[in-house]
Amino acid sequence: MRDEQDPTGDDQMTYDDSVPFDEEPAHEPGRRRGAKRRSLPGCIAVLVALAIIAGGFYFVVTWGMGVLKDQFDSADDYSGPGHGKVSFEVHEGDTIAQMGRNLKSDGVVASVQAFTDAAAANADSTKIQVGFYPLKKEMAADDVVEILVDPDNQVKDTVTIPEGLRAVDTIAILAKKTKFSEEDFQKVIDKPDALGLPDYASGNVEGYLFPATYDFGPTATPTTMLKAMVDRWRQAADDADLESAAADLGYTPGELMTVASLVQAEGRGDAMPKIARVIYNRLENPDNGITNGLLQIDATVNYALDRSLIAVPTEEDTKVDSPYNTYANTGLPPGPIEAPGDDAIEAAAHPAEGDWLFYVTVNLATAETKFTASYDEFLQFKQELRDYCATKSDRC
Template sequence: MTDEYDADHETPLLAGEPVDEGDDGTSYDGGRRRGARRRNVPGCIAVLVALAVVAGGFYFVVTWSIDKIGDQFSSAEDYPGPGSGKVTFQVKKGDTVAAMGRNLKDAGVVASVEAFINAASANQDSNSIQAGYFPLVKKMAAKDVVEVLVDPKNIVKSTVTVPEGLRVKDTITILAKKTKYSRADFTKVLEKPGKLGLPDYAEGNPEGYLFPATYDFGPDATPASMLTAMVKRWRQAADDAKLEDSAAALGYTPQELMTVASLVQAEGRGDDMPKIARVIYNRVENPDNGITNGLLQIDASVNYALDRVGVAALTQAEIDSVADSPYNTYTQPGLPPGPIESPGDEAIAAAAHPAEGDWLFYVTVNLKTAETKFTDSYDEFLTFKQEFKDYCATQSDRC
């Protein structure tokens, strides 16, 4: 606080100070008695000296106290490092520097919260610390901890990429390969899927709902948490496509829309997906057209019934071998009972928002470029089909 001088306050007369009588021959000088002025000087000097001693002593005491307090707090307790042992430390989303410091101190990594805050303040990259798990040790120097945390390359994670169009069994094969858990661990969770967050209309079947994406799983991830994360990511895609509202507008259940999305994922790519979705809806909605008779005739669905993937074309013998399967879209009209694989964002969006058109047929005439042709004419469809056969005659490794 800055002391202010009060011009209206006058210093009082000191006790014991002699007072002139005025009529004893002493003279006044400028309204003061000269004799009194002379007699007061020694006393004033003595008083000022006494005050200086007192004030000086007070200043010494205050200064000494501040110095002692400063000695105690000017440098926070810190470890010299490099430390030892092993600590996997988690920075949670939304953590402040102070929160990190408290958690680091509790984990035995830093000596004090203050040391970590000071080190973070001194590091210009500390505001870019990302959420994740970091490899640290106990009793580290605070500045060394900050240097680890500011580098996202130090985040401990298992990165797993699950491509579009995989069945559940293929998805858990990838998860088992890329994590420390076995297929049996994931299968055990899937046997009781109630806690995964599946929608009610999935009826406990995760097929189609383990969303294909790249995931960064932390070191404490479990089979249950991984599968739950995949269903949660599906929910995001479903919300983005307004899946439930779109299904109602199209006259289908959400489960049926997911089934369409899985067929679209198996059959199309890119801009063709909304067109393929429209072909599926056209066939389902016109069972008495005398051409397709409500049959989707989608090879991918029959392959699902055959429990295999990666086959572009079917033989008649293969179709006949699973004639009674509800997934055999050559013998059973309408949609199969559920998704055949996991669709991605584009396929779900295509099923929710199909293109406008009267097409009943499509043929991918070039598997390398994914060129697909659409028509509502059976004769033109046969022409496209022959084009595909000619392609396969020279590209047998792709057909």
């Protein structure tokens, strides 16, 4: 070794010129060993972590841009009039923005913004109804809104089921008004588990296919149609508080539905609650010495004979051997004989107060009905009906 003195006069700097400058001196005892270099696998781990973070950041940014795109999409619009066919459904609870997203997804409009702008410019857009609408691919947004705001443009089968029909009559109307056959509906009726019938219906749809006007969309099936009718019955039953009313009156809900079907067959309007009371009076006072527990309702005889419920039975008809024949059997028939509407269910659940045992509709045109607890007065009412039929009506 040699010593060299700094010409500036500072402290001396010593080095060993026998060791290359870029090599590490051999380890000497007592001297601290230098830190080792970081291994290659550790560097890779850092790079992988950075890649994951970068990928996650890219995903979040891309997803966020997609969300913002729906909200701030440029108002690109097609010139129309469009092509092809699209059956577009407006769902319950859809907002204008949701409709716009669905329309864009279906290829109907060019952008969500174009549709929302068109809807904002049309005051009727707040009245768009749930349902299916006939649209096309690549339509002008204004044209789409014009179609959606008009309920007459809905694609649907409108079917009206009147009160007082048997199940067989109801499915005949459904088959006539839709693309399905009576056999298609009968298959569902034969296996009614999917219809939501109450337990007390015992799997029988008679009386539970509620009479109303229904709009069935293009995706409707016999099962969904019949279920819609049972659901509508449930609404009427809840409105009348049917099950609680049955308990208060001392009957089962199924028996109350049978009474409601008899009321529907026998009366109209204000007469219904009184007819319900006559039925209950006869059921609850079988030893009155006049009716002897027999309801003697013509419609039950017609039901037993599998014919129109408004026919006038003959004396021979009243002898038909059937549990539905209330001229031959005391008490209620086994179940409903037809579908009662709101008024009949309400009347059965909340009958009028009175001691009547008889009623006669003396005018078929006005449905005027007279009530009495006297058998002699009842006979007078019957004669009044005969006179009416002989002179004023050919409906008898």
